[in-house]
Amino acid sequence: MGNEKTRVGIIGASGYGGIQLVRLLLEHPQVELTYLAGHSSAGKPYSDLYPHLTHRVNLTIEPIDLEAIADRCDAVFLGLPNGLACDMAPVLLAKGCKVLDLSADYRFRNLNTYTEWYKKDRQDQATNNQAVYGLPELYRDAIKDAQLIGCPGCYPTASLLALSPLLKQGFIVPETAIIDAKSGTSGGGREAKVNMLLAEAEGSLGAYGVAKHRHTPEIEQIASDLAGTELQVQFTPHLIPMVRGILATVYATLRDPGLVRDDLITIYSAFYRASPFVKILPHGVYPQTKWAWGTNLCYIGIEVDPRTGRVIVLSAIDNLVKGQAGQAVQCLNLMMGWEESLGLPQLAFYP
Numbered sequence: 001m002g003n004e005k006t007r008v009g010i011i012g013a014s015g016y017g018g019i020q021l022v023r024l025l026l027e028h029p030q031v032e033l034t035y036l037a038g039h040s041s042a043g044k045p046y047s048d049l050y051p052h053l054t055h056r057v058n059l060t061i062e063p064i065d066l067e068a069i070a071d072r073c074d075a076v077f078l079g080l081p082n083g084l085a086c087d088m089a090p091v092l093l094a095k096g097c098k099v100l101d102l103s104a105d106y107r108f109r110n111l112n113t114y115t116e117w118y119k120k121d122r123q124d125q126a127t128n129n130q131a132v133y134g135l136p137e138l139y140r141d142a143i144k145d146a147q148l149i150g151c152p153g154c155y156p157t158a159s160l161l162a163l164s165p166l167l168k169q170g171f172i173v174p175e176t177a178i179i180d181a182k183s184g185t186s187g188g189g190r191e192a193k194v195n196m197l198l199a200e201a202e203g204s205l206g207a208y209g210v211a212k213h214r215h216t217p218e219i220e221q222i223a224s225d226l227a228g229t230e231l232q233v234q235f236t237p238h239l240i241p242m243v244r245g246i247l248a249t250v251y252a253t254l255r256d257p258g259l260v261r262d263d264l265i266t267i268y269s270a271f272y273r274a275s276p277f278v279k280i281l282p283h284g285v286y287p288q289t290k291w292a293w294g295t296n297l298c299y300i301g302i303e304v305d306p307r308t309g310r311v312i313v314l315s316a317i318d319n320l321v322k323g324q325a326g327q328a329v330q331c332l333n334l335m336m337g338w339e340e341s342l343g344l345p346q347l348a349f350y351p
């Protein structure tokens with residue numbers, strides 16, 4: 001093998017996840033892009049879609065031919081609408097490819113939960129059993145040995161990184177957890193949608209999916225594992241008139257009302273000591289989404305309200321990077337035995 005680069009393909013290369021993967025992988029020292037696949041965009045030079053890459057990418061978007069992709073790739077990222085990856089991954093895995101799925105298809109242990117929320121019947125329990133939830137800060141060792149990764153959703157990434165130390169170490173009454181989260185419009189993907197038009201979204205802020213957003217069961221599955229008990233959480237997403245970023249504000253009641261902010265900052269710093277992308281902010285500093293723009297970082301600010309006995313944790317990520325493509329590359333790094341942060345940006349374009 002020597003210094004040969006790992007051959008990587010992207011199915012769904014034309015989408016927002018796809019272009020972020022291309023951007024990150026072009027700067028990655030150990031990989032070579034060998035197959036970019038699309039659906040309606042197949043046949044177009046990649047630089048027709050993204051002209052700023054004219055001098056960097058001279059691949060054409062090809063149709064989704066799984067046999068050809070498996071022949072030409074060692075690892076394949078899938079950035080497709082929900083419900084498609086589960087029909088493709090088994091073919092790629094059988095041919096020896098590592099598979100990293102950005103959709104929700106491999107995030108759920110219980111396929112009945114997936115079917116209930118995503119309205120697609122699934123019979124592929126055996127393949128699903130192989131999947132590891134791609135949140136490295138919690139499942140680093142399992143990711144290293146995996147062939148198939150179900151990459152987390154953007155809101156679950158921001159929410160779970162904020163909640164994990166509290167749930168795992170029993171510092172909160174778990175059922176009191178409330179997540180209030182805001183996302184930029186790129187969270188909705190590249191496909192045209194009326195509510196994402198500048199005329200609709202600009203200058204306005206509103207909630208959606210109230211009490212029924214499909215990220216709720218995903219957050220609950222991992223939160224329950226951490227708490228060691230079956231949990232329900234209250235999660236409300238909002239659309240913010242900006243392009244990138246998620247800010248999740250998490251509230252929960254502390255079990256020990258004597259805990260103060262500085263105790264929790266110490267606890268969080270220890271919990272994430274080995275996690276290069278999670279940055280715990282000093283007291284009195286709360287994250288801005290712009291600090292994470294274009295990076296794989298998650299900034300976490302912590303406060304305690306002694307009047308109410310609640311902890312308030314604020315977590316900011318770039319939904320397209322730590323919330324999607326960057327986190328998937330972080331998982332690939334672990335699967336390949338490379339340094340976890342290889343090729344991943346850690347400095348935002350802020351201000």
Ligand SMILES: NC(=O)C1=CN([C@@H]2O[C@H](COP(=O)(O)OP(=O)(O)OC[C@H]3O[C@@H](n4cnc5c(N)ncnc54)[C@H](OP(=O)(O)O)[C@@H]3O)[C@@H](O)[C@H]2O)C=CC1
Pocket residue numbers: 011012013014015016017018038039040041042064079080081082084102103104152153154186187188189190191319320323324
């Ligand atoms: N955007 C975000 O912040 C996040 C998104 N995700 C998830 O990642 C996945 C990709 O999202 P995103 O990049 O935003 O999506 P986009 O809508 O931007 O891109 C979708 C991609 O899927 C392809 N596609 C669409 N329909 C089909 C089809 N019927 N058959 C085959 N390919 C198809 C498109 O190809 P073409 O253009 O050629 O038609 C395009 O490449 C989704 O599952 C999403 O839920 C996860 C975390 C965050």
Ligand SMILES: CC(=O)N[C@@H](CCC(=O)OP(=O)(O)O)C(=O)O
Pocket residue numbers: 082102103104152153154155183184185186187188189215237239
């Ligand atoms: C602003 C916006 O529309 N965001 C998307 C979340 C994107 C995401 O992470 O979706 P998956 O779980 O399907 O992968 C939404 O709420 O549907």
